[in-house]
Amino acid sequence: MTDARRPEGLLLDAMGTLIGLRRSVGSTYAAFAAEHGVNVEAEAINAVFPQLFRAAPPLAFPGLEGKALLEAEQAWWVALIDGCLKACGHDDPLPEGLGPALFRHYATAEPWQVYGDVAEHLQQWRSAGLKLAVVSNFDQRLHGLLEQLELAPLIDTVVVSSAVGAAKPDPRPFERALELLELPAAAAWHIGDSPEDEAGARAAGLHCVLIQRKQPAGTPGGTRS
Incomplete structure (x- = not known):
């Protein structure tokens, strides 16, 4: 049996483990919203975004690939952006182009x-010969x-997760x-930073190490990292 103290490979979370945001989600969303004629406070977005x-x-998105998968990924984020603005009091339809602009950014x-x-x-x-994989609850943009x-x-x-059709804590x-x-x-x-990392890894039979990083306000603590 392989000694768990000496792994041959590491599966690594991405957001909150390898990379993170330079500034809060709220500051970026608010700046892009202002460019599209919507006034919303960064602090208000930071307050609602994690939840x-x-x-x-x-x-x-099980079964999707290519253009259909990309469209589903963007639609998921646009719906989240729209929900954030509505939760901050913007009841009008999301301005055309705002969601895709943030998705591209x-x-x-x-950022x-x-x-x-x-x-x-x-x-x-x-150098030590370990095999390395990134496993992330993100979309194709990560590549x-x-x-x-x-x-x-x-x-x-x-x-x-978007391409494999399942997200942590699912073991797939x-x-x-x-x-x-x-x-x-x-x-x-x-190696990850969230309860979903630990639960998913253990469900797949992996030893898990959790780390903590300092992240900007409004970051959802790696829950979907």
Whole structure:
């Protein structure tokens, strides 16, 4: 039996573990809303976003791929943006273009940062021969983000909930990552930042290590990271 203290591979959460936002969701949403003629306070969005984010259906779309999957991903986020503005008192229809503009913005490196210890750890793990996978409750934009943030060359594979059709704490994203790494669960650990990380990893038979990062106001504590 593989010694759990010496894993052959690591499954890594993304948001709140490897990367995080440079500024609060509220400040970005409020700035983009103002450009579309909507006045809303950043603090108000920060107050409602975490709860709405946690209450939203899983960011997972079984059976979809290609253009249909991309459309479903964007629609999920646009609905969340609309819900945030409505919860802040904006009862009019969401201005055309606001949701897609925010969706495109978060597909770029500009709003994101790589935590200071990440690149060094990834390089050390790769040098030690560990296989590395990112397992995230996010969408296909993560592939491009990891490229832009120069982390992709240090990762063997990336599994996102939207494409695999299940989200943490469901064990299927972890199981898919293990398949791609060609490792049994006993040979890998998961590193994340949320209860969903721990519950999903344990359901997949993985040892789990939780970490904590300082994140901007309004960040939902990695619950869908």
